[in-house]
Amino acid sequence: MPEALLRARELTKTFGGLAAVNKVSLELWQDRIHVVIGPNGAGKSTLTNLLSGDLPPSSGRIELAGQDITRASPEQISRQGLGRSYQKTNIFPSFSVWENIRLAAQSRAAQQPWNPLRWLASAQADPAVNERAEAALELAGLDGRRHAIAGAASHGEQRQLEVAMTLATEPRVLLLDEPLAGMGTAEAERMVELLLRIKPRHAMMVVEHDIDAIFTLADHLTVMVNGTVIASGEPAAIRADRGVQAAYLGEDH
């Protein structure tokens, strides 16, 4: 059994007296999709923020491929191979779709802000960066929309772009926060298909609300309520669990 690519141990985040995330542990494995569900306010987004470095945990430990990233900054975590997408679309609205992805892909090139050669080279002329960007563009199915200004694209396209940008950084671990949010049926199907396509090469955590998507995608399911994990395991087992039904799934018929 290979090592877990991401391992979180007893992660806790308190604001004032309130524990938004309370002693949450989870593991992410390659070729496995770990879906996290829970009602609003359950702490899912906070958990994602803790894992991506956007928020420092109050206590607990996070390891990425064996390296401790508990106190690391978002950029350090990204460079070590963790990519995340946002629930609220977080793109570069005034740039084109292509430039959004290309800029994300450029992050993997040598970062030398003080190197004058990097001030004079042409950004569009880097073959490695372009290759990564093209791959991500294609995967996300945005090939035909590369010249569109991101801010003017449709909501579904923006959500695809959101994921494409994350993929362009070639992460090993992916945290996807509600990738299907606000999508119509056809778009949601495309997104699920995309996630399944990239699954073999990544360890993925997906936060979602859509029941069908959840059971299509999940190899492992974690249910959070009020910051705590109330159940975690095989989707079929979770579905049958009375406690979970009462707390969450029950309300969702």
Added chain:
Amino acid sequence: MTAHASSLEALPTGLKAALAVGLAALSLFPFVGSDFYQQMVVRMMILAIFAMSLDLLQGVTGLVSLGHAAYFGIAGYALAFFTPPGEPVSLWWTLPAAMGLAGAAALVIGFFVVRTRGIYFIMVTLAFAQMVFYLVFDNKALGGSDGLYINFRPDAGVFDLENKRVFYYFTLVCMLGVFVFLRRLLWSPFGRALAGIRVNEHRMRAVGYGSFGYKLAAFTLAGALAGLAGYLWGAQSGFVNPELMGFHQSAHVIMMVILGGMGNFAGAIVGAFAFEIMLDVFKDLPAIGGFETGKHWQLWMGLFIVAVICFAPRGLLGLAQRLGARPGAPDA
């Protein structure tokens, strides 16, 4: 900071044509303009360099500095200290040295300042610039409030900067050089990263860019380029005083960049020229029946600034774009 600027990042053809015409006009001007106006245009070109350096910081990276004049002044003072009272000093080491000093000051101050955000950044850049101002103002050894004289223009060896026309063309070449360099930079990986930081710094960090390093590099480079302008100013006017690093100078250059239109460097040049022209127009207003209109130029300037902010926040180029009604932006 938002993307006020980006739709003009790629210069539309009309603007390119206008710039070419402008360059031709500037090149021919010394043959038609009087000495007085030549000096005025040299000043404007120097300020255009100053404005472009701020545009890198403000228009491209989105950092609003209220203390950019500090680096302008430091380079001017550097020339004053390098130049002995009785003879000129060589251009070829003093210019890079002055720019280096200005850049070094920007690096040190930037180290403190770039870790702050938004309104804090504005306030601390102002505060540090004031610190430099008072350092010079309060110390007789540095010239104090009276300033320092630069008795000889730098010696370039192969050409004579004391000749006004030569100095004019030297300044024109510098301005052109800075423009070409910055345009190139805008489309480089570094420049794209800076633009990304302006539009969405959070996402830039999330995809792995160390935004602090980029911002600090931009701050330092902008400081060094402001130093080029300050050096030329000192060389041209032969005199430096603390006002060169003052709050008003910093605010004026911000105004120039906004007036022209931010983020593409062409706007900075347009803005610098337009601002200086407006200033001269206001100062030279004829008296209207006993009321010394020109003496109260600050009032007209203030009203003008308020009017621009209220009605043309994207500056002259933005206005021209709106009037020309260009459909859509070229691919970034």
Added chain:
Amino acid sequence: MERGTTPVAGPSPFHGVPWHGLLRGLLTRRFGNTRFSSQRPRPVDLANFLIQLLNSVQYGLLLFMLAAGLTLIFGIMGVVNLAHGSFYMLGAYLAYALSAQLGSFTAAIVVGTGLSVVFGLALERLLFRHFYQREHLDQVLLTFGLIYIFEESRSLLWGDDVHGVPVPPLLTGSLPLTDTLSYPVYRLFMMAICVALAVGLYLLIGKTRLGMKIRAGAFNRDMTESLGINIKLIHALVFAIGVALATVAGMIAAPVSSVYPNMGASVLIMCFVVVTIGGIGSVRGALIAALLVGLVDTFGKVLLPQVSSMGVYMLMAAVLLWKPEGLFKS
């Protein structure tokens, strides 16, 4: 720790430090008279020290009045206002013009305060209100333009000469501190006014319904509006209070600092330094920072005049290294 009982848990924090001896020495000994006297360049005696201390507190409190207005306006409406120093300048000129007209300094202050509130309300309604949602850059330029307008208006109304404002007769005396030195009553009066206003501000914001609404508005504008609270009125009031504080500061400072063009500029910078150190939006931070700045500036000028003006900026740099968002993040 209860008095008279033996502490059970560990040594007290004062253990080992001869506090009583230090205090006694501080109060009775002349600073110059120690075994290190020969090394000191200048003996600083206690009375001089007290005077400088009082001066620094007075300056600090005045700065606080300005900084409180600036930090409130920024913290609650998100507007950066470079023209804040101009209100101080206008206050000083108002004090000069009104006390000449009305013959009484007190009347001048009362009328001046009223005028400044009206002015603040008008300025907010006509101009600032439309800039709350604008970029800071636009606000910076707008208020810089206003500085020019205010300076020139002042020049047109009252000219460019330097003026003195006489201290009201009731407050002209001096309070003796030691047999040789005394402290001007007027400066104590200034401090009293500042303290009164500070207390008033604290009570207003912390203890009244209006204050609660102000704090709610800062915290969550939309929610506050949907609760039926007139957020526009709140903003107008906060702005007017800020303007009034700055103007009154100028008015009461006028007899001490005299009235001259551009007096707003230097005080504006200090104000910004105070707000930066204290933390934007924090009135408590503004108070502590203002007093710190007052201390560093006043003692800096006395002890190291060559680099005195740098001292405050060094302080700011140090604070920023430690806490990039100021001492008290709001």
